[in-house]
Amino acid sequence: MSEKDKIKTLLVKKPLKLDCGQTISDFPLAYETYGKLNDKKDNAILVFHALTGDQFASGTNPITKKDGWWNYALGPGKAIDTDKYFVIAANVIGGCMGSFGPSDVNPKTKKPYGTNFPVITINDMVNAQYNLLEYFKIEKLFCVIGGSMGGMQVLQFVSNFPNKAHTAIPIACTASHSAQNIALNELGRQSIMADRNWQDGFYEEQNKQPDKGLAVARMAAHITYLSKAGLQEKFGRKLQERDDLKFSFDADFQIESYLRYQGSVFVDRFDANSYLYITRAMDYFDLTKKFGGNLSKAFEKSNTKFFIISFTSDWLYPTSENREIVIALNAIGKDVGFVEITSDKGHDSFLLDVPDFLNTVRNFLNKSYEKI
């Protein structure tokens, strides 16, 4: 069994009209499931991944051999308990873990799409994943959940399909990507595009990889996922395997070495063009746009119970932006809970072992499931 065979794929036959105007059909959507769908089909949770995540949320990722990205939260007996719930996670379109993405071969040219791949949006991602409900014959999901870009998909899903989820948990996200976040994403994209090996996006046909550019993009982004206090506590000014400064541009400091390592392992598992496409989708995300700037209107038809979670040290998607969603829902009398979790682990808190966060998710899910 080759590694790619370990990826489950739904071939979506139905045409999907993208926001950019193009229509795609017969495209692959890679997914993974955890736990069992019960007879009533009322225990399904759809998990949306963040920028560099994929469908392998739990257990061991068979491709990278690393732990699933949400291993702390998701699995048997965990906060999202797969002994109890049936969890579906899909790779977003534009991604690089088996779903339709820029490294796929264009049947017309027999070459990888590269930057001829259509620009996709959060809306497109969610509309593509909706096909999984039909595939599994699930009338209504128990929950849609995700952090960061996953949270944006949660919001978009509920807005697009107001009666298809009993509960929704958007975590550490926003309803409208901020200038600061667009700026940070642009920094990453420019880093990739500045790499000579990027070749206007057609690097694969030339057997090149813009690894340097992608690694720098990851390094810069990685800093934004942490907090100043967290970095200071973990690294401070500690030196990397040396007693004193070397008076060179070698990685003297542990933080430098750590970032370089993060960059180098990232390029082994992630496609540079996918990074461009997915960050673009995040930047284009503004749920209020269609509704004249009024976020409440995006949720007017929804009967979903919302539970929004933010983290004290998250400066990328700060509490204030999460609270905007709470305010918009309260303004129209929707059922919404909100918790800000204390953590010095920054935006990444939702991926890490933060007991208050994990307990909160567990309690909300289990108590809500009793009531459906």
Next chain:
Amino acid sequence: MKKEFYNIANLVTKNAKILDVGCGNGELMKYITENISKDIRGIELSKSNVQKCVERGLTVIEGDAEKDLKQFPDNSFDFVILSQTLQAFLDPENVLNELLRIGKKAIVSIPNFGHWKVRLHLLLKGTMPVTENLPNEWYNTPNLHMCTIKDFENYCKQRNIKINLKNFKFQNLFSELGIFILEK
């Protein structure tokens, strides 16, 4: 559950839409959810209390009543409950206005600084009163704006706030707690 909560719960009507401002660990909300109305949610400032509410399966919004009530539209709740918190706000007048704006009715309870024990304490000992209901010393009390039942009634009178019900018998001297239903 403390007696005050039973008294407050008795004042809300079946299936009413309710907001509990400063809902604490959710004890009152849980009782109301199970016995009177499921359409109840709370606002709470303390993170540990918010966690307890979530554990109990209650809808809670972490937030500060002094800042976060303005997100609710006018008359969006049948009842808004404020139990023994009014005196701890920086700007109680603003909070009261907000309660009466977002709730058709507001149920407000206050610890009564006019109770005889409080009066006697100050008279005989000459120090700031410390009682069961007011357990803190002057330097660490969260209570910034203590008032008596009489003060509160005067306040409402001056602002044409209707006091629909007063849930205490011997008024200012003998009630440790005043519970009021207010309407604009």
